[in-house]
Amino acid sequence: MKNVKENQSRRKFIRNAGMTLGTLLVTSAIPSFNAVLFAANKPKGKGVWYGIAIDIEKCIGCGNCAKSCKIENDVPQEPFFFRNWVEQYTIKHDGSIVVESPNGGIDGFTQSVPDAEIEKSFFVPKMCNHCAKSPCVQVCPVGATFETPDGVVLVDEKYCIGCRYCVQACPYGCRYIHPTKNVVDKCTLCYHRLKKGLMPACMQNCPTQARISGDLNDPESEVSKFVKTKNVYVLKPHLNTGSKLYYNALNQEVR
């Protein structure tokens, strides 16, 4: 009796193992299967791998970052096109939340909520998160949006067909259609400056050094230390975008 049972379970085991092995073989033989596993892939950076850190406690809402970005990167001045912007969050005593970003914060802020009602108020600078598993890269039908080996998400404007699928796919609202180029545009982390050893324009012009960027793979870089020593958090972590923009002291109200 016992023998029969053992035999059966052994057979079962062999069959299951065979099936697992078979599945593994078949799936690994089809590299295009990766297409389905996009967001489940591990981050791949080995060399320099750029990440960003923003310290909300340091941001004074001056809007210099947003202003300098528009100048540096030829972003249209109208208040509908932003590669980065600043939001002002105000949480009232009654728990309600007011979020504002007039002209992306470029002209600075005024507080619309009377002082007596304010529980707390803070600024949140926003920009492309240069996600490691970015939905925008995933959905671009022609591969015009891509990730550089050093972890920066860029758009090839000679190649983009302007379908706007990536605009829909970015959960953070970081993309817009350039009104004269008719292709999508977004933050490049000032790649042209990075390659010359310069800081991105927004970081260069931040008077309080609230925003920094650097190599996440180098444990001695400022960004790595920031991520390790502070209570950092990324936006919308449940969407598993692999965001590489780390905020210190981020409130849960921020979306």
Added chain:
Amino acid sequence: MNPQFEHLYEALSKVDGYIYPNEIELSWSILIVLYPFITGLVAGAFILASLERVFNVKALRPTYVIALLTAFAFMLVATMPLIFHLGQPLRAWEIMITPHLTSAMAIFGFVYLWYLMVVLLLEIWFDYRADMVVWSKDAKGLKKWLYKAFSLGINDASPESRKWDDKLGYIVTVIGIPSAFLLHGYVGFIFGSIKANPWWSTVMMPVIFLFSAMVSGIALVMLVFMVLNYVRRQKIDMLCLDTIAKYLFYIIIIDFTLESLDQIHRFYEAEESFEIISLLMSGKLFVTLLIFQILLGMIIPLITLGTLQFFKPKEKIRQAIYFVTGLLVLFGIFFMRWNVVIGGQLFSKSFYGFTSFKLSLIGPEGFLMASIWLVIPFLILAFLLWLFPPWKKTQHEHLPAE
């Protein structure tokens, strides 16, 4: 002020709550509403044709060819709104030659071509080949040449060759059904796979798209069938009409169930996005969703078609009811697409506010242009009916499914 941005300043003044600054303009407008609407009509019409062929629903025989030609006419136009909404229409072909495999949209060209070339064209061709051979003998001028060209030099019209046409056509239909499912399920996936957007991101999306496609396609063929009979002053085959309406009724029930399930699920789980979505449904989408899509497009057709399953008033009255119901259904499905595409962009991904949308009258994304894209398929259909009149075909039964 630069007039190019006037509408954006207007939209800016109407923002309700907080939205990300790049979200003021809707990325996808009326042309992208048309895209799922038109492909849905194609898939639905084709599936109705397959009912007759593969499932051997004899009563639907008179609609078989009409359904195929309708599907074909709309299929020819299906890509146009897509291409015209691109920022760089001249680069559209990049999707075909350098597709990016992780993108749902990249596969569109292939799905489309497969369906158009392999399924629709072939099936119509097999059905008409022998007729074209016969017609080319009597026809004159342009028609003669077109028949000659389209029959591709295979001039055998013997019963034996017709049998082969039938057999091959049958095989194409069998391949065609999963292809039609693929075509429209896939369109649903384009929206359903966007995790950034809670209004779109549901596994139900492809299934809902598929069944709503069947609903709209069947309603359209029903209308075309009726109009064609009126125009030709023929008595309508009531058995056929009642049967179409019966199927329409069944499929609306399934569609309604699926869509309700999706909404109930959304409400019961009440995730992070729940609040903004319920505000969306009771506010900005109140008219287009609750009144147009659900009440006019679903509940009323369900009531009228359901009643007609039990009571059979006089033919004329039934016809009138079917006609109005068909129009209501198409209207409702159009707004279903509208509510998905436009509705999904009205709320901010910050979940803190809404932007607004105003359909302009002129311009490439305006009302007039959109109407043109909806009229052209009917012109093509009229041309196809002139060239390939179903009523002049030699009558022969399709081979029963083996």
